[in-house]
Amino acid sequence: MKKERKIGGHAIPQPLIDRLLRHITMTPSGCWEWNGQRDKHQYGLMAIRHNGKEKPNFVHRIAFSLFHEEWNGASSVLHHCDNPPCCNPLHLFAGNQQDNVDDMMSKGRHGYKSHPGEENGRATLTVEQVIAVKTLHSQGVKNIPIGEQLGIPRWKVAFITGGKTWRNVTSIKQGLAAVSQESRL
Numbered sequence: 001m002k003k004e005r006k007i008g009g010h011a012i013p014q015p016l017i018d019r020l021l022r023h024i025t026m027t028p029s030g031c032w033e034w035n036g037q038r039d040k041h042q043y044g045l046m047a048i049r050h051n052g053k054e055k056p057n058f059v060h061r062i063a064f065s066l067f068h069e070e071w072n073g074a075s076s077v078l079h080h081c082d083n084p085p086c087c088n089p090l091h092l093f094a095g096n097q098q099d100n101v102d103d104m105m106s107k108g109r110h111g112y113k114s115h116p117g118e119e120n121g122r123a124t125l126t127v128e129q130v131i132a133v134k135t136l137h138s139q140g141v142k143n144i145p146i147g148e149q150l151g152i153p154r155w156k157v158a159f160i161t162g163g164k165t166w167r168n169v170t171s172i173k174q175g176l177a178a179v180s181q182e183s184r185l
Contacts, residue, residue: 016048020062024087031086034059042084063087068094076100082107116168125152130166137161 023036023044034044036059044059064077067089078100081091095103117127129150136146143161147154159165 016046016062017066020046020059020066020087029081029083030088031081031083031091032063032088033083034085034087038085044085044087059085060087060092063089064092064094078103082109117166125156125160125166127169130160130169133157133160134169 024032037045045056047054048057061077075094078095143157147157
């Protein structure tokens with residue numbers, strides 16, 4: 001007797017497997033791309049009826065469960081290929097949330113890009129002001145008098161002198177180089 005396939009502890013009926021296979025296009029890269037419904041991140045979705053209610057499931061998790069009987073549905077299913085609609089079991093692997101974050105960071109898919117200095121949309125100071133803060137601080141002037149003299153809140157002065165912000169301007173010389181580069185643009 002053939003063992004019943006399951007996902008998340010629920011049986012996957014043969015018609016569902018057939019439906020899965022009907023909505024796949026194989027690409028030259030080896031991905032099995034889902035052509036049915038997708039979420040906003042392009043991951044394939046397929047409704048599975050359980051206890052009389054339909055619930056959307058990620059197609060890559062369904063495909064993974066079909067080829068990895070030992071998988072219990074508790075962990076995440078990640079893509080080696082980084083192609084969200086792909087459901088090729090050879091392109092998928094199980095992992096936890098930290099594995100998913102590590103994979104994303106190692107492949108540069110995190111979307112986080114540091115914008116130092118004036119390129120940062122939240123910057124309220126100029127490179128010239130930061131140079132003045134660092135110059136005065138290097139001369140032994142304390143944060144409160146620096147802030148008063150330059151009209152900058154003392155907490156911003158403390159963040160600059162403490163290295164929490166404006167780390168890209170690490171010295172007066174570098175700051176001057178940054179200013180001259182900006183003026184050439």
